[in-house]
Amino acid sequence: MAEYNLQTPLTDEDIYQLRAGDVVRLTGTIYTARDAAHKRLIDLLDKSEPLPFELKGSVIYYVGPSPAPPGRPIGAAGPTTSYRMDTYAPRLHSLGCKASVGKGKRNDAVKQALKDHKAVYFGATGGAGALLSKCISSARVIAFDELGPEAIRELTVVDFPLLVINDCHGGELYVQPDRKAAGLE
Amino acid sequence: MRTIQATQIIDAVANLCIDSNRYLPRDVRERFTQCAATEESPAAREVFRQLTENYMLAEETGLPLCQDTGLAIFFVDVGEDLRVEGMNIREAINKGVRKGYAEGFLRKSACDPFTRANTGDNTPAIIHFDIVPGDKLKIAFMAKGGGSENMSRVTMLSPAQGWAGIRKFVIERVAEAGPNPCPPTVVGIGVGGTFDFAPILAKKALLRKLDDVNPDPKLAAMEDELLEALNRLGIGPMGLGGKTTCLGVKIAVSPCHIASLPLAVNIQCHSSRHQEVEI
Numbered sequence: 001m002a003e004y005n006l007q008t009p010l011t012d013e014d015i016y017q018l019r020a021g022d023v024v025r026l027t028g029t030i031y032t033a034r035d036a037a038h039k040r041l042i043d044l045l046d047k048s049e050p051l052p053f054e055l056k057g058s059v060i061y062y063v064g065p066s067p068a069p070p071g072r073p074i075g076a077a078g079p080t081t082s083y084r085m086d087t088y089a090p091r092l093h094s095l096g097c098k099a100s101v102g103k104g105k106r107n108d109a110v111k112q113a114l115k116d117h118k119a120v121y122f123g124a125t126g127g128a129g130a131l132l133s134k135c136i137s138s139a140r141v142i143a144f145d146e147l148g149p150e151a152i153r154e155l156t157v158v159d160f161p162l163l164v165i166n167d168c169h170g171g172e173l174y175v176q177p178d179r180k181a182a183g184l185e
Numbered sequence: 186m187r188t189i190q191a192t193q194i195i196d197a198v199a200n201l202c203i204d205s206n207r208y209l210p211r212d213v214r215e216r217f218t219q220c221a222a223t224e225e226s227p228a229a230r231e232v233f234r235q236l237t238e239n240y241m242l243a244e245e246t247g248l249p250l251c252q253d254t255g256l257a258i259f260f261v262d263v264g265e266d267l268r269v270e271g272m273n274i275r276e277a278i279n280k281g282v283r284k285g286y287a288e289g290f291l292r293k294s295a296c297d298p299f300t301r302a303n304t305g306d307n308t309p310a311i312i313h314f315d316i317v318p319g320d321k322l323k324i325a326f327m328a329k330g331g332g333s334e335n336m337s338r339v340t341m342l343s344p345a346q347g348w349a350g351i352r353k354f355v356i357e358r359v360a361e362a363g364p365n366p367c368p369p370t371v372v373g374i375g376v377g378g379t380f381d382f383a384p385i386l387a388k389k390a391l392l393r394k395l396d397d398v399n400p401d402p403k404l405a406a407m408e409d410e411l412l413e414a415l416n417r418l419g420i421g422p423m424g425l426g427g428k429t430t431c432l433g434v435k436i437a438v439s440p441c442h443i444a445s446l447p448l449a450v451n452i453q454c455h456s457s458r459h460q461e462v463e464i
Contacts (some may be wrong), residue, residue, distance in 0.1 A: 127236065
């Protein structure tokens with residue numbers, strides 16, 4: 001398993017080299033969006049209206065951070081469970097989004113979209129919100145402020161620690177549960 | 186009759202919300218250390234390393250352990266000989282939640298189920314009251330995250346399915362959940378009661394310490410058997426493979442109808458945040 005330092009925006013070349021299990025430290029600008037923000041993004045696309053950020057080369061982080069205490073750019077900011085965004089992710093990848101960051105399994109449609117559009121699904125450690133917050137140097141709401149924790153934020157990240165869960169070659173890091181060993185079969 | 190002021194409840198609840206979200210309980214920390222020592226895979230060990238650094242950092246900075254600071258869940262034992270002055274207990278608890286979530290910079294995660302509009306202050310809290318002898322007020326708080334709650338299930342088994350059916354359902358549920366609920370998890374199991382009561386038993390079981398032993402030897406043996414089986418699934422920390430899929434299994438039971446065998450599986454993430462206070 002290899003280690004990479006990558007800078008946003010991500011390119012096809014960046015993505016192509018990555019394999020499930022690789023460690024990536026990501027630096028640059030990423031965008032937060034979770035359930036409600038994804039719905040709004042898709043609504044904008046349906047109405048052919050502009051999105052609040054450039055999708056080409058983008059990295060979307062599935063997170064709803066806790067409020068920033070005084071003197072900090074952001075509160076705790078670990079990943080939320082990704083499957084809830086499976087409905088929306090293929091369309092965003094088809095328009096140039098290069099990566100999502102979350103935790104947990106993706107469905108077949110998302111895995112296919114990663115292959116079709118040269119994109120990748122990164123995992124960050126769930127429940128390590130205080131630790132991951134340290135890698136975020138600035139945060140600014142750029143859309144849907146009324147959604148509170150679900151608003152879209154532009155984050156500047158430095159050496160944000162990620163693992164490649166699903167790559168663009170069909171590889172996956174998550175293990176299949178050993179049902180037999182657990183006495184189910 | 187003993188009288189206390191509602192403001193005492195408000196302050197106690199606010200502190201519970203803030204402290205629970207900042208300080209990981211001692212038994213969970215100890216279990217991390219024990220389990221990390223058994224892991225052979227570098228990925229599993231790395232997850233435990235990050236989680237350990239995370240709880241130390243939360244304590245040091247005052248940031249919450251996790252951005253999902255939960256819906257506010259309470260189990261409250263009200264002494265029969267206690268009177269609260271100023272407002273009713275439910276109102277005082279909700280005021281305490283409002284105060285704690287605002288002053289602790291905790292995320293407000295409560296929303297309308299249809300419009301999805303955020304209620305703005307993490308209320309209403311979900312409160313389970315019990316009336317008990319005495320003149321004390323015992324308040325147990327749990328910050329329950331959405332990711333693990335979504336992986337929880339309730340089912341109505343047939344009595345003929347018995348322990349084998351219970352065992353199978355629990356293991357299937359944890360297997361299917363895989364990496365989604367932030368393993369290693371704590372699994373609360375409610376057996377018996379009714380369709381609505383089994384999940385309350387399961388949730389309350391999550392308040393127990395990881396290192397306690399069920400006072401009923403039969404249930405204690407079942408907890409051990411299930412924990413061992415669940416860890417043989419090999420899902421591991423964050424689903425990356427390893428020996429620790431679950432940190433603990435806690436079973437609570439109640440008599441049920443002769444026709445039924447209700448079963449609830451309430452999954453809690455590794456950030457098992459709960460505390461209690463007695464006034």
